[in-house]
Amino acid sequence: MLAIVAVAAGDPEVLRVEEVETPRPGPEEVLIKVAAAGVNRADLMQRQGHYPPPPGASPIIGLECSGEIAELGSDVTGWEVGDACVALLAGGGYAEYVAVPAGQVIEPPGGIDRVTAAGLVEVAATVTSNMAIAALGEGDIVLVHGGAGGVGSFAIQYAKALKATVVATAGSEEKLAYCRSIGADLAVSYRQDWVGGVRDFCADRGVDVILDNMGAKYLTAHVSLLGVGGRLMVIGLQGGRKGELD
Ligand SMILES: NC(=O)c1ccc[n+]([C@@H]2O[C@H](COP(=O)([O-])OP(=O)(O)OC[C@H]3O[C@@H](n4cnc5c(N)ncnc54)[C@H](OP(=O)(O)O)[C@@H]3O)[C@@H](O)[C@H]2O)c1
Structure with a gap:
């Protein structure tokens, strides 16, 4: 099969289309004929050599895809060859075929084309799992x-569907306007005094849930903004991994 392979760590120029061996599904896996693969921030980091795949995972980049079932592992039930699907992958999405545990495969959402569907699973799984752990609900900020x-962008829309009040940050006026257009009740630039803006908006009650992509850089600010019983969900370390509270 053909796959997009990173021949070294670096810029997009390291990516080549190459002939590689087609994976075989294990007993509890399905083989997917890939229609489209999502492109995630983690893919870019993996290409740059900063995010190695987990042990045993495909070295080929790609954490999510849409497509159809091409082959079933011997123990797999509930799927037929030819069924449309989307999948969350440990790697291997940038290829014509990928083998994945059947438990990471679901039917595509209705009314969405295959290319769009390929970019939904990773963000949806990240947001819904973290919002469930945080027990985000109606009336929360x-x-x-x-x-x-x-x-x-998925988190804003999902939180609004849960009837929460959403405060969003972004780095440009255009992106702030987009946040408002998809439901953010307040959108503030992280290049300005966003902590003051959020504090004024929340008045004296504080924030209930923070979806934190930054880690260390915002730790002090986040703890100061949380209300009683607030939940800090750290999903990224874009601002460093070692923080200090005093
Ligand atoms: N734990 C998990 O399972 C999991 C899964 C997927 C993603 N993640 C993490 O979730 C985060 C978002 O991932 P993604 O795929 O959505 O990547 P993405 O589309 O590249 O988003 C990165 C975001 O970081 C924002 N940002 C940059 N500097 C910032 C700052 N100083 N303060 C606040 N925000 C800032 C950017 O805002 P602007 O574009 O407005 O500058 C951008 O929206 C990443 O940290 C990623 O590692 C975690």
Whole structure:
């Protein structure tokens, strides 16, 4: 099969289309004929050599795809060859075929084309799992950083569907306008005094849930913004991994 292979760590020029061996599905896996693969921030980091695949995973980049079932592992039930699907992958999406545990495969959402569907699973799984752990609900205030990004834009819309109040940050006026257009009740630039803006908006009650892509850089600010019983969900370390509270 053909796959997009990173021949070294570096810029997009290191990516080549090459002939590689087609994977075989294990007993609990399905083989997917890939229609489209999502492009995530983690893919860019993997290409640059900063995000190695987990042990045993395909060295080929790609954490999500849409497509159809091409082959079933011997223990797989509930799927037929030819069924449309989307999948969350440990790697291998930038290829014509990928083998994946059947438990990471679902039917595509209705009414969405295959290319769009390929970019939904990673952000949807990240947001819904974290919002469930945080028990985000009606009336809560949630702070979403990078509201115009992949995870952020899904988080704004999902939180609004849960009837939460959404405060979003972004890095440009255009992106702030986009955050508002998809439901953010307040959108503030992270290049200005966003902590003051969020604090004024929340008045004396504080933020209930923070979806934190930054880690160390915002730790002090986040703890100061949380209300009683607030939940800090750290999903990224774009601002460093070692923080200090005093
Ligand atoms: N734990 C998990 O399972 C999991 C899964 C997927 C993603 N993630 C993490 O989630 C985050 C978003 O991923 P993504 O795929 O959505 O990537 P993305 O589309 O590239 O989004 C990155 C976001 O970071 C924002 N940002 C940059 N500097 C910032 C700052 N100083 N303060 C606040 N926000 C800032 C950007 O905002 P602007 O574009 O407005 O500058 C952008 O929206 C990443 O940290 C990623 O590692 C975690």
